[in-house]
Amino acid sequence: MTGKPRRAAATGPRGQGEGAAPTGKPRRVVVTSPRTAAARRPRHPLTREIDEQTRLGEVYMGSLVRTQFRLALFVCSLLACVVGGLPLLFLLAPELRAAELFGLPLPWVVLAGLIYPALVVGAWLYVRQAERNERDFADLVERR
Amino acid sequence: MSQIAAVVLVMLATVLVGAFGIRVSRTTSDFYVASRTVSPLWNASAIGGEYLSAASFLGIAGLILTFGADMLWLPVGWTGGYLVLLVLVSAPLRRSGAYTLPDFAEARLESMAVRRLSSVLVVLIGWLYLMPQFQSAGLVFRTITGAPPWTGSLLVAVVVAINVLSGGMRSITFVQAFQYWLKLTALAVPLAFMLVAWWSDGRPGLTLGDEWVLPLHGRDHPLYETYSLILATFLGTMGLPHVLVRFYTNPDGRAARRTTLVVLTLLGAFYLMPAVYGYLGHVYGMPESDTVVIALPGRLVGGPVGEFLTALVTAGAFAAFLSTSSGLTVSVAGVIAQDILRGGVRAFRVATVLAVLVPFALAGVARSLPVATVVGLAFAVAASSFCPLLVLGIWWRRLTTAGAMAGLLAGGGLACAAVVITIIGGPHTGWAGSLLAEPAAWTVPVSFTVMVVVSLLTPSRVPRGVARTMVRLHTPETLNVDRGDWRPRFM
Structure with a gap:
């Protein structure tokens, strides 16, 4: 180099x-x-490659955006499977609609209860991973 | 009587705190600088306070009581929307430095035309959101005093206008944060008493074979309507003008993410309750209406304690009307003043009056639909216009000015048309009725498709500074890189 x-x-x-x-x-x-x-x-820090929009800088920026986008897409797909799957499940397995859990109707236990902590846990895991990705990128760009 | 006292108390407190707010914070940039010390918990409480409107406080329980289990998706979507917002939008949006949605459109697409179109959409969504707030204020006011509905609407409209004109409310994160905890308390305390009463009644349950409790039941096309509702709520949250502004008060993108996580937690805690109100309302055979939340504590508890609890939920309902309406009015008025009139303090005053007057007039003439239904329509419009703009703008370099314009026009236009036809001409029946009442399932794909296809057809219209904008949107603030010099224009 x-x-x-x-x-x-x-x-x-x-x-x-x-x-x-x-x-x-x-x-x-x-x-x-x-x-x-x-x-x-390198002769100069990678941040300058990014500032000057060289080929190398673009490659680094592209990799950051792609990593974060893949993570976002993963979370969204998971969410779509759970949220989009539930109505389908109730449609295809009608006995689940009337099933009971803890003495309450199952759809209510899931939709009015369990789904909320699940959303929070999903969000927490996402935040952790997204911050890790950014730290990795910063380390990569600023490494000596 | 105690209910009226509670309403007066909430109104007075709002006006007084608003007036006090002038001394605390004078300009938008004061607000901006002061906000740097705000922690994610305060910021998230403020977002929650502004977000939880009459639709959440009263409307969800009313719709669950009316339609049953399918309506449980409404609060799930209004919470889950923040997860989608978190992963796709929150940090890049904060890093963009945009203060409003039109700001973002201008920063990303470098086009005044897209900015103006976004402004029009912000105003339309804001009015559509404000109208049912005023309507249900009228409804609740009639329930407690017997006065005609327009008096309650007028009362809330006037207090909101005074509040916004005096420059309060918006400037103080603390006030909005307090509103969240007030609303949470106003719903949780009566609920605790009611559950005790329900327990000592011998825990009455549903009669066997009651179809109300089953999902996919009770409407024309329950599966389509459920999916459309899910799409509108999960994707519409990110396009609400009054929510977005609050993200600006985070110091950086990382804090914006953490704030969103806390918002999700706070909303999840709140939305556990409306379903229980709806369930108890059904068990005790309450009439199907938006006022079930107000009427239920008196029915179950009774006596002076019941009266106190009723006063508490009424206060919470008015807090919901005032906080959401004030937030929306500031956002709408800001956009009207800056992008449609020519800016300045005078323009802001005129814009505030316009921002309140139009939805107040609409509230009087429009068909009275359940509050959560109309707010759901506002989400559908946001999901079909700003969601594609934000998602593609943040993640796709090849979005062009022409593509964004075409997508906003097609998606936003179709969704608005469906809303107008539903509110003015409805209720329609059969497939047409379902497609118009829950338009998101087809308008969102149309909007995304048009935006992508037109962008690919007009590659020469990719904004010139897109590479720099991408750096600005995605690199963590700790890195010392050139992020361009775009700044939002404050009034």
């Missing part, structure tokens, strides 16, 4: 052990490896 390859010193920050081999025979040393951390560093 930095363009010019560096002719780096044989010993990098973590390469002290290599030169001091006890055999006395000179060893072949891979010179590129100790500097990889430096070489990987």
